[in-house]
Amino acid sequence: MSSPSPATASAPSALPNALDFIRFAVDSGVIAFGDFTTKAGRQSPYFFNAGLFNDGAMLARLAQFYARALLESGVTFDMLFGPAYKGIPLGAVVAVELARLGRNVGFAYNRKEAKDHGEGGSTVGAPIRGRVVIVDDVISAGTATGESVRLIRAAGAEPAAVLIALDRQEKAAIQGRTLDVSAVQHVSHEYGLPVISIANLDSLLAYLADSGHQELARWRPAVQQYRDTYGV
Numbered sequence: 001m002s003s004p005s006p007a008t009a010s011a012p013s014a015l016p017n018a019l020d021f022i023r024f025a026v027d028s029g030v031i032a033f034g035d036f037t038t039k040a041g042r043q044s045p046y047f048f049n050a051g052l053f054n055d056g057a058m059l060a061r062l063a064q065f066y067a068r069a070l071l072e073s074g075v076t077f078d079m080l081f082g083p084a085y086k087g088i089p090l091g092a093v094v095a096v097e098l099a100r101l102g103r104n105v106g107f108a109y110n111r112k113e114a115k116d117h118g119e120g121g122s123t124v125g126a127p128i129r130g131r132v133v134i135v136d137d138v139i140s141a142g143t144a145t146g147e148s149v150r151l152i153r154a155a156g157a158e159p160a161a162v163l164i165a166l167d168r169q170e171k172a173a174i175q176g177r178t179l180d181v182s183a184v185q186h187v188s189h190e191y192g193l194p195v196i197s198i199a200n201l202d203s204l205l206a207y208l209a210d211s212g213h214q215e216l217a218r219w220r221p222a223v224q225q226y227r228d229t230y231g232v
Contacts, residue, residue: 013206015074015206017072018199020165021065021165022207028058031204037138040173040228045222047203048166050086050137059089065198066090066163070133071101073196075161078130079106081152083144092137094163112150129177131160139164139195141174143189149191159193167197170230182232201227 001053025031036047039079053062067210070077080098082091088109134148139162164184172183179186184195203211205227208220 008195015203017065017068018203018205019210021198022203023211024061024065025166025199028052033216035073038158040178042170044225045219045226048138048168050090050165060097062090062165064091065069066094066135066165067094067101068095069196069198070094070098070161070163071103075133075194075196077105077130077133077160079108079126079128079132081128081148082107082109083134083136083148084110084112087134087136087144090137094135110148123151123155128155128157131158133160134162136162136164137164138168139183139187140162141172142183142190145187145191148191158192161197162187162193163194163197165198167195167200169201169227169232171232180232187198201231203208 001141022031025048030049032047032049033045034042034047038044053059055127080091080095082088091107091109095105098105100185108123108125108128110123132152134145134152136144145162152159167182167184169182169184172179172181172186174183174186181189184197188195201223203219205223208216208223211217
C-alpha cells in the first residue's frame with residue numbers, strides 16, 4: 001500500500017474546534033502544566049491525561065469534539081472500533097454522538113485476552129465489516145493501532161482512519177530508539193492510514209498565546225522550547 005502524503009498523515013480538525021477542545025481540556029484538568037516525565041523519559045512542561053474526562057457531562061462534550069473532527073475530515077466509514085482499554089469508552093460515546101447527529105453506525109472493541117466461553121472470541125460488539133475508524137486518545141508507540149489494524153483486516157474489513165484527541169507532534173521513541181517522525185506519522189506511513197486529530201501541539205501553543213490568561217501564558221515559552229527540541 002502506498003504511503004499517504006504528509007498532508008494526510010495527521011489532519012487536525014478545523015481550528016475553532018481544535019482551540020475549543022484545548023480550552024475544554026485545560027479547564028477540565030486533562031491538560032496540566034508543570035514538570036512531567038514522559039514514557040520516553042523526556043522532561044515535558046505539559047501532560048495530557050484523557051482518563052480525567054471522567055463524568056457523563058465531560059464525556060458527552062468530548063464525544064462532540066471527536067464526532068465533529070471525524071465528520072469534517074471527509075473520511076468515509078461504516079463503523080467505529082475502540083482498542084482496549086481507553087478506546088472502548090471513547091468509541092462508545094462517539095458512536096452515541098454520531099447517532100444523535102443522525103449517523104447511526106456500529107461499534108466494536110477488542111478484549112486484551114480472547115474469551116473461550118459465552119460468546120467467546122477476541123472482539124465484542126457489532127460485526128467488524130466495511131470501512132472501520134479506530135478511535136483512541138493519543139498515539140504513543142502505535143502498538144494498539146497496529147493490533148487494531150491487524151484484527152480489522154483479519155475480519156475482512158478495511159481500516160479507514162485513526163481518530164485521536166491530541167497529536168503531540170513530537171519525535172516517536174519506539175523500542176528504545178528515537179525516530180525522525182512522530183508516532184502519528186509513523187502509524188500513518190506504516191499502515192497507509194490517515195490520522196485525524198481533534199487538536200495538536202500547535203493548537204495548544206496557539207491557545208496559550210491567545211488565552212488572555214496570564215498564568216497559562218507563562219507556560220508558552222516552555223511548551224515552545226519542548227516543541228523546538230522534540231517536535232517534527
